[in-house]
Amino acid sequence: MNLILSIAWTHIRHRARQxxxxxxxxxxxxxxxxxxxxxxxxxxxxxxxxLVDALPHISVTDELREPTRQPAELVYQAVxxxxxxPEARRPxxxxxxxxxxxxxxxxxxxxxxxVQSKAVLRFARRNLTISIVGIDPRTEVGVSNLATHMRQGxxxxxxxxxxxxxxxxxxxxxxxxxxxxxxxxxxxQGAVMTARVVGMFHSGFRAIDETTGYVLLKTAQILEMQxxxxxxxxxRARDPMNARLISERVGEQTGYRSISWQEAQExxxxxxxxxxxxxxxxxxxxxxxxSFGTYNIVSTITHEKTRDIAILKSLGFRNRSIRTIFIIEAxxxxxxxxxxxxxxxxxLTWGVASLEFKTPFSDxxxxxxxxxxxxxxLATAVALASSLIAGYFPAHAAARxxxxxxxxxxx
Amino acid sequence: xxxxxxxRNVTKIIAGTVPVTLVxxxxxxxxxxxxxxITGPSGSGKSSLxxxxxxxxxxxxxxxxxxxxxxxxxxxxxxxEVRLSRxxxxxxxHFLLPEFSITENVALPMRALxxxxxxxxxxxxxxxxxxxxxxxxxxxxxxxxxxxxxxxVAVARALANDPPVILADEPTGSLDTLATSQVxxxxxxxxxxxxxxxxxxxxxxxxxxxMHRRIHVVDGQIVSDEATTPEANVR
Numbered sequence: 199m200n201l202i203l204s205i206a207w208t209h210i211r212h213r214a215r216q217x218x219x220x221x222x223x224x225x226x227x228x229x230x231x232x233x234x235x236x237x238x239x240x241x242x243x244x245x246x247x248x249l250v251d252a253l254p255h256i257s258v259t260d261e262l263r264e265p266t267r268q269p270a271e272l273v274y275q276a277v278x279x280x281x282x283x284p285e286a287r288r289p290x291x292x293x294x295x296x297x298x299x300x301x302x303x304x305x306x307x308x309x310x311x312x313v314q315s316k317a318v319l320r321f322a323r324r325n326l327t328i329s330i331v332g333i334d335p336r337t338e339v340g341v342s343n344l345a346t347h348m349r350q351g352x353x354x355x356x357x358x359x360x361x362x363x364x365x366x367x368x369x370x371x372x373x374x375x376x377x378x379x380x381x382x383x384x385x386x387q388g389a390v391m392t393a394r395v396v397g398m399f400h401s402g403f404r405a406i407d408e409t410t411g412y413v414l415l416k417t418a419q420i421l422e423m424q425x426x427x428x429x430x431x432x433x434r435a436r437d438p439m440n441a442r443l444i445s446e447r448v449g450e451q452t453g454y455r456s457i458s459w460q461e462a463q464e465x466x467x468x469x470x471x472x473x474x475x476x477x478x479x480x481x482x483x484x485x486x487x488x489s490f491g492t493y494n495i496v497s498t499i500t501h502e503k504t505r506d507i508a509i510l511k512s513l514g515f516r517n518r519s520i521r522t523i524f525i526i527e528a529x530x531x532x533x534x535x536x537x538x539x540x541x542x543x544x545x546l547t548w549g550v551a552s553l554e555f556k557t558p559f560s561d562x563x564x565x566x567x568x569x570x571x572x573x574x575x576l577a578t579a580v581a582l583a584s585s586l587i588a589g590y591f592p593a594h595a596a597a598r599x600x601x602x603x604x605x606x607x608x609x
Numbered sequence: 610x611x612x613x614x615x616x617r618n619v620t621k622i623i624a625g626t627v628p629v630t631l632v633x634x635x636x637x638x639x640x641x642x643x644x645x646x647i648t649g650p651s652g653s654g655k656s657s658l659x660x661x662x663x664x665x666x667x668x669x670x671x672x673x674x675x676x677x678x679x680x681x682x683x684x685x686x687x688x689x690e691v692r693l694s695r696x697x698x699x700x701x702x703h704f705l706l707p708e709f710s711i712t713e714n715v716a717l718p719m720r721a722l723x724x725x726x727x728x729x730x731x732x733x734x735x736x737x738x739x740x741x742x743x744x745x746x747x748x749x750x751x752x753x754x755x756x757x758x759x760x761x762v763a764v765a766r767a768l769a770n771d772p773p774v775i776l777a778d779e780p781t782g783s784l785d786t787l788a789t790s791q792v793x794x795x796x797x798x799x800x801x802x803x804x805x806x807x808x809x810x811x812x813x814x815x816x817x818x819x820m821h822r823r824i825h826v827v828d829g830q831i832v833s834d835e836a837t838t839p840e841a842n843v844r
Binding site for chain 2: 201208209506510511512513518519600601605
């Protein structure tokens, strides 16, 4: 074994109890950091995944991106207009099927037309304002998980009656409706119809399950009192993370407002970023506190070993060698602590993940956790760095000891 | 002949509210194969002089030359290198590392110098210890040995890198009569048989009288520097 390493190892081996306490400190720090990161990032990933599954990755609506360019702008380059309101026009996307066909040629994913509408739902003398989504069951399967969220009936059930509707289970429970119940829908345009409940779904999002009903495109168009209207094209990208780029291109091509799920949930994603900053700050603080233990043990060893340091220096050991001895000691404590922390972190994460858990907002049976090497390496890097820094100061002080002062003191 | 160690106008003052002069205007040359005693009353500065000669301490003014080379211009690492390769130290208290076996203690300077691989350093350490009568104790730690045995280990460690000079600070100061005699004989043999130069600080005037040269220090200054035996080479 290398001489310096051998001396360092001998020092910490002969301070077994103190060394174990310091190692335990680092181990706890690393272990709990891994657990915390696994829980935070696991819940975040799960949340985003649920969000991405529940919402269209890209939503193209019938709002124009920009007001029509004014004649003066077309003629003179120096002319610019700001704050113009797009002109009132007939709602809906023009030639939606042609646009869908055109987008399908290059968009990596699937598209479907839909109609977004609002209506007052009346059943058993209760009135509730709900969102009505007109869908095409054949293409809906490609853009949302609605088919898998069905608790009663299927998407095809919408074809069973002339005005059929699928209700969120919470909404149905709220008003006491069941499959085959007839509900009355009154749209903002004044259309009134009786619709039969043909199925119920459960997305896991309270906001959707309590306030949404799905009908056929044709039914929604009747409610909007406009034949053939499509006011939204929904896109499900093969890679949800590319949604922003695809959305920009779709917007440029169609001239309609195109929003990716990232833009729609920008506030939420900003909150998640802030949460991550907080998480890593707390994780760093945990490891910093653990490094105090390392500082303590290395300080104690250097204090106890002042005479040995004087001996080594009188023999001709260089300052750098003395410093290295104690930094290695700190590094060994940090490394062993971190490796044991891996085990502790893994076991804690596994333990937490196996606990059953239920929130009022969703239906998770288990706490979502994320197992990733990144957490382990990050915690190890911080633990090692803080241990080495903690060891550096006493090591530096040890290297600066003047051997004559110690030898004189001893004699 | 170039002196092994030479002090030129060496003065050491410890700064403070009241500065303390440890040694003052020391001029001294130690040549090969000398057996030198530095004597003087307590607090006279004899140990301080030894530390200056062994590059453990820096003079406030003046210069210490090793093999004719000025050490004033040397960086700390270079001074450490000279200590490691050219000088062996023996202190009053053995100053062995308690967690290591005596063989490991003796092998330390050899491994630090880096000239020998670990197993070769261990072999040489065992040879040195055996030659000093410690063959039966090679794997013991210092606290398992008597005072005299520990001091012999310290001598073995000082000889580890085969330096030409051994500097000893009260090497027999903590030993009984028998052990004192044994350690003194070893030091003398290093000069007579081993061709080394030994400079030893001692209170014991009887021992000093048996050495080749005696330098008497009072109040940080050399008051006498005389040969005690005909073969001494006194400046």
